[in-house]
Amino acid sequence: MELADVVRLLEAEVLVSATDMSVKITAAGAADLISDVLAFVRERTLLLTGLTNVQVVTAADLVELTGIVFVRGKKPGRDVLEMAKSRGLPVLRTHLHMYEACGILYQAGLRSSQVGQDDNNDHR
């Protein structure tokens, strides 16, 4: 799946654009705790979160996530967006709630950021 597909599926607003919106996303994870973000193991992972502080950007950058989606229409501060931009981390915002946003991406074939969670019915 491409980042542009995520934008379309989640009816998202692009707050920080990727240099290339066709960048590949192979997994996604949802977390409202920084420790959980650090436990994402797959590459090219997208984070869905309700946290909108700079710490979530720092953590996402540290484990080299491919992008962040803020759910439930949460609007991050300018400092957050500036930091994401400086780290080359695309940021989206969707009006959808966490459960719906995850469900839509999962149904569209995006697998879990955790190895082993859905390896048995991997429908990429």
Place this chain on the structure above:
Amino acid sequence: MIIANSYDVTLSVAGHDFVTAGEAASQIKRTLETLNLPPKLVRRASICAYEAEMNIIIHACRGQMGLRVTEDKVAIVAHDEGPGIANLDRAMEEGYSTASEEIREMGFGAGMGLPNMKKCADKLSIKTKVNEGTRVEIIIYLPTSEG
């Protein structure tokens, strides 16, 4: 793997400074990247450094982070002059946290920092004394050139 020059740096971390939180860990990560270490190893080391840094910021007043790379290993030391850990066995348990509600709202306080470090490190040693401080040492071995 042989690294031509060993690398040694000390960074200071201020307690309760959430604005620059993660700065020391980012710097450690960038340094390891420039040394061309395997990406998975850099990731494990970065996670350890970040968790250790955040523990100083959340639970202690001030401290230092040190990175030392030698030909066989990466060593990260986080040292603080904080309240110390009264019960280290409890602190090592997944989900144990004394973080305040305010800290939890920022996304910390899951009680997963020390368990994460243990998972990512080859060796984790913690020395702590109540009212004096805590010293956390994380060792990650480099792959041997034959292996």
